[in-house]
Amino acid sequence: MISRHWFCVLAILLAAAPIHAQGVKLVEAPLAQACVRIELSMELAGKITVKQDDKENSFPHKAEAKHVFLERILDTIGNVGAKSARHYLTADSTITFNNNEASKRSLRDERRFLVAQRVKDQVVTFSPQGPMTRSEMELTEHFDTMAVAGLLPGKNVEVGKTWMIPNAVVAALCEFDGLTENQLEGKIEKVMDNIAHLSIAGKAQGINVGAQVGMLVNARCEFDIKEGRIVFLEWKETIERQQGPVSPALSADVTITLKRTPIEEPEQLNKFALVPVPKAETPPVALTNLRFQDVKKRFELSHARNWHAVSPDDNPQLVMRLVERGEFIAQATITPWKKIDPKNAMNLTDFAELVAKTPGWALDKETERKTLDQLPKGHHTVHRVIASGELEGVRTVQYFYLVVGTSGEQLIATFSVVPQLATRLGSADLEMVREIVFPE
Secondary structure: OHHHHHHHHHHHHHHHHHHHHHOEEEOOOOOOOOEEEEEEEEEEEEEEEEEEOOEEEEEEEEEEEEEEEEEEEEEEEOOEEEEEEEEEEEEEEEEEEOOOOOEEEEOOHHHOEEEEEEEOOEEEEEOOOOOEOHHHHHHHOOOOHHHHHHHOOOEEEOOOOEEEOOHHHHHHHOOOOEEEEEOOEEEEEEEEOOEEEEEEEEEEEEEEOOEEEEEEEEEEEEEEOOOOEEEEEEEEEEEEEOOOOOOOEEEEEEEEEEEEEEEOOOHHHOOOOOOOOOOOOOOOHHHHOEEEEOOOOOOEEEEOOOEEEOOOOOOOOEEEEEEEOOEEEEEEEEEEEOOOOHHHOOOHHHHHHHHHOOOOEEEEEEEEEEEOOOOOOOEEEEEEEEEEEEEOOEEEEEEEEEEEEOOOOEEEEEEEEOHHHHHHHOOHHHHHHHOOEOOO
16 A cells, blocks of 8 residues: 555656646747737826026926726737727826926827837837827737737746847837847746736836936736737836926836726727728828817917927927937927918028028028928918028028918918938928918
8 A cells, every 4th residue: 555655656746747848838829819908008207307507406307197998909010919909988087296286198089099119129000090199109009918828938838937038029029119228037936726927027228209218117917828818917117217308307206007808809990990900011191190289279289299299288289209210310490470461471691581580590501591482382482491500509400491271270280300311301391381280
């Protein structure tokens, strides 16, 4: 009896040994056409630091956001989603700066059906129904749920073992335009009740909209072995962002919580709902451009997403900066002007003389003076003057536009760029001017 007992124990141990050596299969089930329900929340607490006149002033800053949406993965790149359709049930955020009254954002009902598409390693969220506002874009270009599957190593891993998180996944989840350092490491901590408990920790550095960002990450997630899905993720990060061309310095602690539940195909994302989704590898510019409306409703325009507004809403001028792949290229200033009878619009010569007297501008050479033809609907006259010189002591090329509407509305648009980046600006100035619309 004794020898039989020990033989049974030995048989059990031998049978268990290969399983332990084999570990847990940390591989997501196929993503293509998979549907999940996402519950996403974010809490941020920190301070914003602004440098003015060689002095630094810090202000408390808080933000909260909650999103609930259904997501269907339409395309993949490796083990991460490349394109998805989403139907938002909830999308709200609250931002409190310097303990002032909170600013709230939400989605319009006609923008609840969206597409998220990875374009040149960046996720672009857009609506097939028409352009979004910047606040709607910022509200929905949140934590990259399509990249979450990339946290898994895609192979069998024993409990206690670690693996490195791929650069592309780190850049996506940390919202970096460019990654400069990646030390994020995953580890399988334990397995209980068919759930593998994982940890993700380490530091990363990169560039976000032209600003250098350092990030310390401490996260945990739960992988449902039976479903083959990450079903829960708590992502904590400590951020140190330096001041950039379109954003102030920020020090903050952020907690992001994600619940990811596999579901059957929902009606909101069935084949009929997907009909308006563009098939192109790059979404149409008409859908990805953002819509800006002046708070006093004097004008509105559609512009590319790499133009970022840096002026407050109540500012008499709209100031925007063009940032491409983290590099500050040019600045645009749009100033509404007095309304006139369009028959009395300023002539080209007088406009050239006017802009030559711009405060802080020392004109050196005028390279173009032209009245544009083939004007968009609603434009009566558009003059353009291009000149080089010094702006506040800095060598600069400036593109001046006078835009007169058919009802006499006027505005002056000025685009400023250093000479070595003038070719990078390309035709972006003219494209924006042609998108200016005056109220009927």
